[in-house]
Amino acid sequence: MFGFKKKDEDNGIIILNKTRPNECGGTDATLDTKAPTQILSNEMILFNVTSKLGFIINEPMNRFDFISAFAIPAKSGTFLFLEIRGNESFQKWALVKNDIFAELAALVNSHEIAKNNGLCAKTHGLPDNFGGTIDITYASGEKIYISDNRAPIIGIETANEILKIFTSAMNNECVSLPDISTLKQIRFYEYTKEDDYSEAVLTILDDGTGINKKRAQYEDAQIFESESQVDKETIDAIKKNISNCGMLAWENIPVLRKKSFGSSKTETFIFDGDIAIEITEHIDLPYQISRGFFNIELELTTKH
Numbered sequence: 001m002f003g004f005k006k007k008d009e010d011n012g013i014i015i016l017n018k019t020r021p022n023e024c025g026g027t028d029a030t031l032d033t034k035a036p037t038q039i040l041s042n043e044m045i046l047f048n049v050t051s052k053l054g055f056i057i058n059e060p061m062n063r064f065d066f067i068s069a070f071a072i073p074a075k076s077g078t079f080l081f082l083e084i085r086g087n088e089s090f091q092k093w094a095l096v097k098n099d100i101f102a103e104l105a106a107l108v109n110s111h112e113i114a115k116n117n118g119l120c121a122k123t124h125g126l127p128d129n130f131g132g133t134i135d136i137t138y139a140s141g142e143k144i145y146i147s148d149n150r151a152p153i154i155g156i157e158t159a160n161e162i163l164k165i166f167t168s169a170m171n172n173e174c175v176s177l178p179d180i181s182t183l184k185q186i187r188f189y190e191y192t193k194e195d196d197y198s199e200a201v202l203t204i205l206d207d208g209t210g211i212n213k214k215r216a217q218y219e220d221a222q223i224f225e226s227e228s229q230v231d232k233e234t235i236d237a238i239k240k241n242i243s244n245c246g247m248l249a250w251e252n253i254p255v256l257r258k259k260s261f262g263s264s265k266t267e268t269f270i271f272d273g274d275i276a277i278e279i280t281e282h283i284d285l286p287y288q289i290s291r292g293f294f295n296i297e298l299e300l301t302t303k304h
Contacts, residue, residue: 186300
């Protein structure tokens, strides 16, 4: 399938193929020989599968050719995200009370998803989402990671079963979250290893407008402070972003991978009754909604 094999004895990585200099459309491919092809644990803590598909027919005139399904533990439940593209495209999220990881672990075993574990292939000139990525983690430390942009990474039957598990869970009882209309304040805080910090507090007024107060301190120890008015249209856009990205359901989502960006950021949403939901940056989320954190940061720290 590939041109040659070369093994790095230190980390168990086999180079299956490597593009030649100036090669157009070549494929770089590696295989991690230490990646398990049989998973012993059933205690899954992350399920993240994205794949292009051949058209799947569930019902007449209801077809899709792309699926992105994500599940991770959160406060009081399981955070789910599902995207379908095709004749009826949609994105939706839910914070469900039931745990679907046992079903997903059984699916991984029955469909032998780990059989190509450790394969990473990239064909230059093809879009990243032309194939797909499988990223699954277990409490035992076992992981499944497969990435290949050449062709669908899962089969039709597997995609259909993932769809059924997710849609069934999303149609069951969900964890109640605060009503976005009762949001009264957003607090942003960032600090760095050098003890610099930046903070902003957006207070929403009764007329739907807001006041944003910013404060920052940098290397010279001088403190910068400012205050600005925020119009109702901007406040409404912020609330819409929070709802569309499911940010109120992100609380206590774990950071499964070490991510060092030299700073730590939090956003806290305060509601009537002093109900507070705090989320942090760099938690594991699908790229389709993870931008929500940055969008709020941008509104509070730089735009006004």
